[in-house]
Each structure stands twice: as C-alpha cells, then as structure tokens.
Amino acid sequence: xxxxxxxxxxxxxxxxxxxxxxxxxxxxxxxxxxxxxxxxxxxxxxxxxxxxxxxxxxxxxxxxxxxxxxxxxxxxxxxxxxxxxxxxxxxxxxxxxxxxxxxxxxxxxxxxxxxxxxxxxxxxxxxxxxxxxxxxxxxxxxxxxxxxxxxxxxxxxxxxxxxxxxxxxxxxxxxxxxxxxxxxxxxxxxxxxxxxxxxxxxxxxxxxxxxxxxxxxxxxxxxxxxxxxxxxxxxxxxxxxxxxxxxxxxxxxxxxxxxxxxxxxxxxxxxxxxxxxxxxxxxxxxxxxxxxxxxxxxxxxxxxxxxxxxxxxxxxxxxxxxxxxxxxxxxxxxxxxxxxxxxxxxxxxxxxxxxxxxxxxxxxxxxxxxxxxxxxxxxxxxxxxxxxxxxxxxxxxxxxxxxxxxxxxxxxxxxxxxxxxxxxxxxxxxxxxxxxxxxxxxxxxxxxxxxxxxxxxxxxxxxxxxxxxxxxxxxxxxxxxxxxxxxxx
Numbered sequence: 001x002x003x004x005x006x007x008x009x010x011x012x013x014x015x016x017x018x019x020x021x022x023x024x025x026x027x028x029x030x031x032x033x034x035x036x037x038x039x040x041x042x043x044x045x046x047x048x049x050x051x052x053x054x055x056x057x058x059x060x061x062x063x064x065x066x067x068x069x070x071x072x073x074x075x076x077x078x079x080x081x082x083x084x085x086x087x088x089x090x091x092x093x094x095x096x097x098x099x100x101x102x103x104x105x106x107x108x109x110x111x112x113x114x115x116x117x118x119x120x121x122x123x124x125x126x127x128x129x130x131x132x133x134x135x136x137x138x139x140x141x142x143x144x145x146x147x148x149x150x151x152x153x154x155x156x157x158x159x160x161x162x163x164x165x166x167x168x169x170x171x172x173x174x175x176x177x178x179x180x181x182x183x184x185x186x187x188x189x190x191x192x193x194x195x196x197x198x199x200x201x202x203x204x205x206x207x208x209x210x211x212x213x214x215x216x217x218x219x220x221x222x223x224x225x226x227x228x229x230x231x232x233x234x235x236x237x238x239x240x241x242x243x244x245x246x247x248x249x250x251x252x253x254x255x256x257x258x259x260x261x262x263x264x265x266x267x268x269x270x271x272x273x274x275x276x277x278x279x280x281x282x283x284x285x286x287x288x289x290x291x292x293x294x295x296x297x298x299x300x301x302x303x304x305x306x307x308x309x310x311x312x313x314x315x316x317x318x319x320x321x322x323x324x325x326x327x328x329x330x331x332x333x334x335x336x337x338x339x340x341x342x343x344x345x346x347x348x349x350x351x352x353x354x355x356x357x358x359x360x361x362x363x364x365x366x367x368x369x370x371x372x373x374x375x376x377x378x379x380x381x382x383x384x385x386x387x388x389x390x391x392x393x394x395x396x397x398x399x400x401x402x403x404x405x406x407x408x409x410x411x412x413x414x415x416x417x418x419x420x421x422x423x424x425x426x427x428x429x430x431x432x433x434x435x436x437x438x439x440x441x442x443x444x445x446x447x448x449x450x451x452x453x454x455x456x457x458x459x460x461x462x463x464x465x466x467x468x469x470x471x472x473x474x475x476x477x478x479x480x481x482x483x484x485x486x487x488x489x
C-alpha cells in the first residue's frame with residue numbers, strides 16, 4: 001500500500017457525462033494499481049446550475065458502472081466535507097491571505113468595463129490589467145469594506161514563463177503575459193474553479209491530479225497559486241479528450257453523452273467501462289475485451305495514448321454484443337434484462353398508456369416496442385407536417401431539445417409546458433410541433449400519449465431520438481445553430 005491519493009471531481013450541473021466516467025475510470029485504475037485512495041469531491045460552486053438531484057444521478061451512474069471511491073459525500077472520510085459548497089470558509093481564508101501577501105487584489109470593475117475588456121481580448125489584444133490592480137492595497141481594502149460587491153483576482157506576473165510538467169507530455173511552457181488576472185473569489189463568496197481546486201487538492205492530500213486536457217491552459221494559474229500559498233503542487237496528467245468519429249470534440253449533438261443514455265439503451269456496465277479504457281489505453285496483444293481488474297493488474301499511466309480517444313458507438317455496440325454472447329448464461333441474461341426494463345416498475349408504468357389501445361394482449365409489445373428500442377426509424381414524410389419545410393422542422397425540433405433539457409423536475413406536466421412554449425415561440429399550432437415529435441420519439445406518427453411517453457423515456461433517450469430525426473432531415477449547420485440559439489435564449 002502507498003499513500004497515493006487521487007480525486008474525481010465532477011460538477012452536478014446536468015446529466016452524468018461519459019467524460020466524467022472516463023476520467024474517473026483512469027483515476028480509479030491508477031489508484032488501485034498503486035494501492036492508493038480515491039476521493040470523490042462534488043464541485044458544486046456553480047450556483048445557477050448545480051442541483052442535488054444531479055449529484056444523486058451522478059453517483060448512481062458511477063456506481064452502476066462499478067466505479068467506487070474511498071471517501072466522498074455519501075460515505076464521509078477524514079478530509080470532508082466533500083462538497084465545495086460546504087467548504088466556503090477555506091476559500092475565503094486563502095483568498096484573503098493572497099490579498100494580504102500582494103498576490104491578489106479586490107476588483108470593483110463594472111459590467112461595462114468588463115465587456116469592453118473582453119471585446120478587446122476577443123480582437124486579439126493581450127489580456128487586460130484591470131483598473132484595481134495597481135491601486136494601493138490600503139485603498140482597495142477600504143473600498144472593499146464599503147462596497148456592496150467585489151471580486152478577488154489573482155495578480156498574474158507581467159513577465160516570465162510558467163513551465164507545466166505533464167507526466168504524458170513533458171514540459172509545456174506558458175508566458176505569463178498571455179494570462180488574464182483570473183477571478184478566484186466571486187462576489188457571492190463562492191470560489192471559482194481555480195482557487196477551489198488548489199485549496200481542496202492541498203487540504204485533501206491529493207498528490208496526483210489526473211484530468212482532461214482542456215485544463216492544461218489553466219495549470220499555470222494553479223501552479224502559481226501553489227507557489228504563492230507555500231504548498232507543493234501535485235503531479236499532473238492530462239488525458240486526451242473524448243472525440244466523435246470525425247475527431248471533433250465529443251458533444252451531445254453528435255453522440256449521446258449521458259451515462260444514463262447507455263444505461264437506458266441496454267448496454268452492460270462492464271462493456272462501457274471496457275470500451276472507455278480501450279479508447280485511450282492500448283491492450284496487451286490483440287484482445288480488446290478485458291475486465292476492470294485486468295486493466296488494474298497491468299495499468300501503466302505512461303501507456304495512455306495521446307492520439308485522441310474516438311467514441312465510436314458502433315464499436316461499443318460490437319463489444320457489448322461480445323459480453324452478451326460470451327459472458328452471460330441465458331439465466332444471467334434474463335436477470336440483466338429484468339434489471340434493465342423488463343421489470344414490474346417499468347412495465348407497470350406503461351400499462352395505463354397502452355390499456356385503451358390494445359384489443360388483445362398480443363398488441364401490447366408491438367405498440368410499445370419503441371420504449372425498448374435503442375433507435376427508431378421514422379419516415380422523413382412523417383416528420384414534416386403539411387405546409388412546413390424540412391429545414392423549419394429541424395430548427396423547431398432543436399428548440400424542443402433545448403426546452404426539454406431545461407426541465408426541472410422532469411414530469412408529464414412540465415413536458416407539456418415545454419412543448420407549448422416551443423409552439424408559442426414558433427407561432428405554430430401545437431399539432432405541427434407534436435406531429436414531428438411523435439414520429440421522432442416513436443418511429444410512427446401515432447402512438448400512446450406523447451407527454452407521458454416522453455416522461456418514461458427520460459431526457460437522454462428523448463434527446464437522442466430528436467437529434468436523430470433532425471439528422472435524417474438534413475440537420476443544422478453550426479452557423480444556423482448559433483443564430484437559432486441566440487434567438488431562443
């Protein structure tokens with residue numbers, strides 16, 4: 001056994017993302033291979049989007065995959081609390097310590113000033129040095145005591161180079177002059193990621209940070225905070241991003257990104273774990289099917305492939321099929337299917353929707369088959385109401401996706417309100433919205449009640465089917481999507 005401590009630190013701001021599970025898998029495999037400990041920390045400082053039920057979904061999804069941890073908000077531990085929203089006193093303490101040492105400062109910039117600086121930055125100018133940066137510390141302190149609102153910013157050096165040492169990439173230089181004076185404590189007393197992650201990793205004894213490569217550019221700021229606070233920084237390893245087959249960054253427009261989707265679609269957790277490991281970790285020999293314990297037994301972080309981790313749904317389906325054929329007895333497969341959807345709870349929820357629509361018991365399965373299908377195949381003609389254009393239906397369905405994603409809670413009545421909101425937005429009759437939705441969701445223009453059906457399918461499966469229908473009709477260009485989103489928001 002070693003004293004190694006790693007962490008997984010998701011934000012509960014939405015559906016549990018496969019990227020979270022991917023990062024968690026490599027942290028846990030590394031810790032188990034080294035005999036170390038795994039901390040799960042909830043980074044819930046985004047007050048606008050963080051929700052406790054998102055946290056519950058996240059923990060449930062990770063446990064479904066078979067990923068476990070040694071300390072966390074659900075099981076406690078010596079370094080708690082494990083939610084950042086419960087650790088605010090730590091962040092304020094160290095932010096003020098940085099101010100007192102001259103490494104940070106109170107900032108009172110107006111929204112107009114910030115907008116002007118961002119505009120100049122977007123036009124390629126160097127990062128601004130804010131008006132409060134060079135004001136005498138005592139004057140800034142007096143203003144902070146009298147002000148209704150302020151933030152605390154890092155005072156980045158104006159010259160010199162930060163050298164990030166990544167265990168996979170070696171030395172990565174960053175010029176300080178290119179880095180902005182980052183906010184570390186917001187006006188509501190909550191920290192930004194940059195301060196919170198440094199303080200928490202230090203106080204929780206994390207000595208190896210394994211995270212996605214999108215955080216490489218932030219690491220110079222983190223290293224500077226470690227130095228200014230007098231702490232030893234952890235080792236850093238930045239894993240390659242998950243990619244779509246066209247090597248663009250994985251997004252829910254191109255691939256289902258929620259763990260809940262794969263659970264709902266009938267994938268086995270061991271197959272999903274195996275595939276996530278396979279994307280960035282080459283197998284020994286040609287065999288691509290291996291267990292989590294086999295991964296741990298041979299794990300070497302230095303073997304991670306930096307070429308990019310392509311998430312290919314067809315490849316995952318092939319691997320999942322191997323597990324079904326090779327690892328499950330008929331009795332075990334029946335058990336998996338019961339645990340999936342063939343259980344009293346789910347079937348019982350469907351019965352009221354189907355009872356009025358089934359002349360015989362034999363009509364039940366054909367009429368409700370779409371509930372169990374991973375994909376449906378609607379006709380393009382059924383997706384486009386009369387007098388509407390396909391391009392308009394695509395745009396409308398995108399706004400349905402956005403409206404449903406914003407629902408909290410997920411319920412039949414809230415779904416109906418969201419659909420009516422879309423109809424009002426487009427000034428369309430409600431039937432011109434629901435007709436494409438029926439075909440997108442069920443693969444046919446008629447079926448059981450729409451809102452109740454969507455409620456049972458849940459948001460991730462619903463989104464997947466709506467996006468598939470949009471693709472069938474030609475999809476949206478990035479330019480049109482951006483313009484539509486601006487209009488919708």
